[in-house]
Amino acid sequence: MKIKYQLWGIFSSLFIVVCLTTYMFILNTYEQRLQAGYEQMSIAQGYTILDQLSATYPDSPNRSIGYLERYGENLNGRLVMLDHEKKVFADSFQQLKPNTTLHLDILDQDFELGSLFTEAESFDYVQYTLIPFQAIEGEGYLLIVQEADQLKAELESYKTWMIQTLLIVVLAFFLIAYFVSFWFSKPIEQIIVQLKKITPHKRTFSFKYPRRDEIKELIDTIQNMVEELNLYDERQQRFLSTSSHELKTPLAAIQLILENLPYVRENEEKHGEFVQDLWYQVKKMKQMVDQLLQINRIGNTHLQKETLNVQDIQNYLLQSFQHIVQDKQIVLEFELEPVNLFVDRTLFLGALDNLVSNAIRYSPQGQLIKIIIKDDKKQNKISICDQGIGISPEHLPHIFEPFYRSNDATAWNREGSGLGLTIVKQMVNMHKGQIDIETEQNKGTCVHVFLPKM
Ligand SMILES: Nc1ncnc2c1ncn2[C@@H]1O[C@H](COP(=O)(O)OP(=O)(O)OP(=O)(O)O)[C@@H](O)[C@H]1O
Numbered sequence: 001m002k003i004k005y006q007l008w009g010i011f012s013s014l015f016i017v018v019c020l021t022t023y024m025f026i027l028n029t030y031e032q033r034l035q036a037g038y039e040q041m042s043i044a045q046g047y048t049i050l051d052q053l054s055a056t057y058p059d060s061p062n063r064s065i066g067y068l069e070r071y072g073e074n075l076n077g078r079l080v081m082l083d084h085e086k087k088v089f090a091d092s093f094q095q096l097k098p099n100t101t102l103h104l105d106i107l108d109q110d111f112e113l114g115s116l117f118t119e120a121e122s123f124d125y126v127q128y129t130l131i132p133f134q135a136i137e138g139e140g141y142l143l144i145v146q147e148a149d150q151l152k153a154e155l156e157s158y159k160t161w162m163i164q165t166l167l168i169v170v171l172a173f174f175l176i177a178y179f180v181s182f183w184f185s186k187p188i189e190q191i192i193v194q195l196k197k198i199t200p201h202k203r204t205f206s207f208k209y210p211r212r213d214e215i216k217e218l219i220d221t222i223q224n225m226v227e228e229l230n231l232y233d234e235r236q237q238r239f240l241s242t243s244s245h246e247l248k249t250p251l252a253a254i255q256l257i258l259e260n261l262p263y264v265r266e267n268e269e270k271h272g273e274f275v276q277d278l279w280y281q282v283k284k285m286k287q288m289v290d291q292l293l294q295i296n297r298i299g300n301t302h303l304q305k306e307t308l309n310v311q312d313i314q315n316y317l318l319q320s321f322q323h324i325v326q327d328k329q330i331v332l333e334f335e336l337e338p339v340n341l342f343v344d345r346t347l348f349l350g351a352l353d354n355l356v357s358n359a360i361r362y363s364p365q366g367q368l369i370k371i372i373i374k375d376d377k378k379q380n381k382i383s384i385c386d387q388g389i390g391i392s393p394e395h396l397p398h399i400f401e402p403f404y405r406s407n408d409a410t411a412w413n414r415e416g417s418g419l420g421l422t423i424v425k426q427m428v429n430m431h432k433g434q435i436d437i438e439t440e441q442n443k444g445t446c447v448h449v450f451l452p453k454m
């Protein structure tokens with residue numbers, strides 16, 4: 001069922017319950033107050049009559065009847081005098097014999113003074129009022145029986161008025177509740193309409209919403225999600241087209257070399273150069289394809305974290321870079337605090353490999369490269385510092401983009417496809433860490449990687 005109808009139903013049922021309770025309460029209070037007024041009046045009349053009657057009680061029931069008849073006519077009711085045992089002493093209608101026991105609720109043991117109102121057969125509503133009195137030589141009661149149709153009529157007309165008011169209020173509330181529910185649920189319906197319009201080719205979601213509530217949060221979340229999806233899509237597209245473009249470069253070179261190879265068959269030196277170039281291009285393509293596969297794999301794997309101590313890391317790097325370090329007479333210096341890293345071994349060592357490769361690749365011969373691992377409060381800090389060519393400020397913001405290489409780097413070393421730092425950044429992101437670069441042109445570069453301890 002639609003939310004607006006659910007809300008409407010809830011609001012309306014609650015309101016009806018509240019209305020009925022209030023209605024019953026008001027009616028009850030009104031009836032009590034009305035009865036109290038009638039009771040007061042009857043008691044006052046009773047006391048006036050009693051002044052006269054107490055003179056005849058308990059001596060003469062007959063004289064009393066005379067009085068009772070007169071006053072009864074005035075009151076338009078029946079007057080009965082009772083003795084101290086609540087048995088009939090005299091009756092204005094002369095129907096009740098003295099000493100008769102009456103069975104009326106009002107003559108209950110506990111009841112001493114006041115009125116009772118009941119429905120009766122011959123009248124709509126009857127008021128019984130009991131008033132105790134003390135005469136000179138004894139005590140007794142005066143019972144006044146009056147019809148109370150007036151009270152009943154007042155009550156009925158009040159009831160009718162209340163029901164009419166109640167109906168109008170309930171109807172008005174139904175309408176208000178409908179509009180409130182509609183007002184609450186309308187944005188949700190509009191959001192659904194907008195969401196249904198989203199297709200893989202057209203991902204837009206714009207929605208103006210003035211209130212600041214959970215719906216606003218929902219809209220913002222959807223908007224962010226759609227934007228992120230679009231960004232992700234765009235990045236994927238860009239990555240795909242850049243990858244194909246970059247792969248085409250060595251492929252075109254290979255094609256060109258192969259086309260020209262027959263013409264240099266006679267020239268041994270040229271032929272050798274061509275073949276070497278061919279090897280180089282094939283190696284570059286293979287490296288690029290490997291890196292692309294790695295990027296794709298990183299994006300789709302789950303981390304398999306394990307504890308890695310600094311000694312393992314040092315051993316790995318020393319072994320990996322043994323030859324190149326010797327060739328380029330580079331000095332690898334380690335500054336290691338005895339910390340344990342909790343990382344995905346393959347991804348982490350792969351990224352570290354890329355960073356140390358960069359440091360070596362972009363440093364002149366015989367330079368020092370420092371690898372520092374430190375305990376940094378809640379994280380571990382891994383820094384790779386070189387004294388190489390550095391990165392100029394205009395290139396720095398782009399170096400994590402796939403295939404991005406600075407002009408200096410291309411001029412300095414033609415190897416490399418610009419994917420290394422993309423892989424490093426992906427690894428850092430997956431470990432919920434951060435990466436930071438400190439660099440100065442022709443002075444050197446420090447890459448700092450912060451990884452959370454757990
Ligand atoms: N230590 C460094 N010193 C100077 N420049 C660097 C350093 N590390 C990275 N760069 C710059 O950042 C660019 C991107 O680095 P990245 O590692 O992604 O690519 P690459 O080294 O050119 O190629 P690949 O790593 O894919 O073989 C480099 O081309 C270079 O311009």
Ligand SMILES: [Mg+2]
Nearest residue numbers: 354358420421
């Ligand atoms: Mg690199």
